[in-house]
Amino acid sequence: MLTLTCPNCGITAEETEFHAGGEAHLKRFGPGSSDTEFEQYLFMRDNPKGVHFERWRHVYGCGKWFHAARDTMTLEVFGTYTAQTSTVPQDIINKIMDRRPDWQASTAP
Amino acid sequence: MSEAVSALKAAEFTGGIAEVTLMDPIGMISVRGDLTAAYMKKALKKAVGLGLPDTRSVQINGDRGVAWMSPDELLLLCPYDQVSDTIDMLTKCFGSNHTLAVNVSDARAVFRISGAHSRDVLAKLAPVDLSPATFTPGMIRRTRLAQVPAAFWIEEGDSFRLVCFRSVALYVYDLLKIAAQPGSAPVFYSAKP
Numbered sequence A: 001m002l003t004l005t006c007p008n009c010g011i012t013a014e015e016t017e018f019h020a021g022g023e024a025h026l027k028r029f030g031p032g033s034s035d036t037e038f039e040q041y042l043f044m045r046d047n048p049k050g051v052h053f054e055r056w057r058h059v060y061g062c063g064k065w066f067h068a069a070r071d072t073m074t075l076e077v078f079g080t081y082t083a084q085t086s087t088v089p090q091d092i093i094n095k096i097m098d099r100r101p102d103w104q105a106s107t108a109p
Numbered sequence B: 001m002s003e004a005v006s007a008l009k010a011a012e013f014t015g016g017i018a019e020v021t022l023m024d025p026i027g028m029i030s031v032r033g034d035l036t037a038a039y040m041k042k043a044l045k046k047a048v049g050l051g052l053p054d055t056r057s058v059q060i061n062g063d064r065g066v067a068w069m070s071p072d073e074l075l076l077l078c079p080y081d082q083v084s085d086t087i088d089m090l091t092k093c094f095g096s097n098h099t100l101a102v103n104v105s106d107a108r109a110v111f112r113i114s115g116a117h118s119r120d121v122l123a124k125l126a127p128v129d130l131s132p133a134t135f136t137p138g139m140i141r142r143t144r145l146a147q148v149p150a151a152f153w154i155e156e157g158d159s160f161r162l163v164c165f166r167s168v169a170l171y172v173y174d175l176l177k178i179a180a181q182p183g184s185a186p187v188f189y190s191a192k193p
């Protein structure tokens, strides 16, 4: 079972109180972009075994969006953080490095 | 004005491990805006006689109250027939500031769950730690009850107040009745069998 803490209201609950919003920190390619860029943005997603950054919504709680960094295999949550950022905060990167020393921090969005 | 009736008219379940009662309609006003603004504090004082509640907490002052719903949302409680006056008062205090106060009384149903096993009944339906040490008076919890959203807080003692959407009132009443059916006490939060 995946347990998340919403940074907006502070509630820690299991995943059924939340709704998954897919991969986080996508860069939008809209009008004027190439077909390849648009296709990448619209359809192509990372699907790593291990560290992953995701968007979640506290749908049955405060209703707000947030970000989560977690391990897709072990379900370990490294941390949750504000939705108002397009990059991963340093303290979250540090937490991941503590737990996964061989993880390439340079791959973080 | 037409007569206000609750979602299921009279609905009361007794004889189980907890009593479930559908309450008469109460006034509920959804307020959204900058909760920390001075005009918000002033408006709350005037409308319900209370200050800004802490994160995830509810304050009751007689037949009025205010609950923290999200970082930019509050739920105000007042007598059903005083909603319009209260909204007028709020709107005046908000002035031209980007803030919203809307009457949601008729979009909600209100239940009371009471009795020694009320915590057990709710714990069967919501993914919430309802141990007396963790869920205490003054807290409000927005969560799900089986498949629908709901919010609840402790009214007093072992009596809970629960709010859900009016459109799912029958579903929630049926859920609560099943969770409270005789002989179904898990004896988990309430030590007495």
Ligand SMILES: [Zn+2]
Binding pocket: A006, A007, A008, A009, A010, A011, A058, A061, A062, A063, A064
């Ligand atoms: Zn939340």
